């Protein structure tokens with residue numbers, strides 16, 4: 001099979017490597033589309049401590065190409081459209097048992113991050129990938145591969161929304177109007193909130209409004225904390241999602257959170273500097289500061305339902321679809337700060 005192999009940071013080659021073989025409880029997925037994540041861009045630039053060579057890509061989907069002998073053939077068959085739960089959850093540790101597979105103790109030790117004897121990575125930038133049948137989610141035949149590529153990003157946002165308790169009419173702020181920020185806008189609207197987006201780019205604020213966002217703030221033109229307080233009778237928002245990486249904005253996110261409210265650090269923070277927080281206010285006003293990382297199994301399931309049933313159409317966030325052989329152009333486009341989701345296509 002063909003695979004995009006990252007030999008070293010900023011150095012990749014498209015190589016013919018052996019198509020992986022499957023065990024009895026596994027299936028071979030023929031990948032059809034694979035989204036490029038901000039993490040893939042960091043990976044490409046070496047802005048992480050993973051081992052190389054690597055095959056990146058964790059936002060992939062495709063069809064079942066081959067089925068292991070022990071896979072339930074009444075449930076799975078060749079040609080079926082599937083996505084795979086991408087966390088290598090051990091199902092044995094404390095957090096897996098507790099229903100938080102995304103915090104699995106073994107996942108950081110998996111070959112996805114470090115493989116001294118070979119390739120590391122999720123493997124989605126290749127023509128085929130192996131999956132355990134139990135990790136598969138099946139899509140209806142009519143769902144497009146373009147939509148399916150958004151499963152993992154949407155699942156991350158479902159997990160983020162579930163870190164909060166949004167009630168009808170609550171004020172919700174989303175900081176950052178990239179793909180992940182706007183997916184928060186869409187899902188928070190579905191939860192019945194009044195949603196405010198803080199985003200410096202006009203085009204993104206316009207897009208948010210077109211998706212049903214109620215109010216927008218330009219943090220370059222005005223102080224975002226003051227603007228949010230002005231829109232909320234001085235309280236701040238009950239729920240704030242920070243989808244940007246800048247430490248100073250993380251501090252603002254806490255500041256604009258209303259008494260009894262919850263602020264979610266959705267994005268990783270780069271550079272990861274300590275952020276000064278008014279802990280007195282956290283105490284006095286019972287604010288909750290939390291984070292959201294990878295998707296749980298439940299959030300993956302919900303993302304599949306949202307996309308498969310047409311409740312969310314994520315294709316409004318497609319920047320461009322590239323053939324995988326144009327990876328060079330694709331990663332350049334994905335590296336620009338103002339792009340939405342760049343997707344690689346494998347085969348027709």
Ligand SMILES: [Zn+2]
Pocket residue numbers: 037038039058059152153
């Ligand atoms: Zn991702």
Ligand SMILES: [Zn+2]
Pocket residue numbers: 089090091092093094095096097103104105106107
């Ligand atoms: Zn585990």
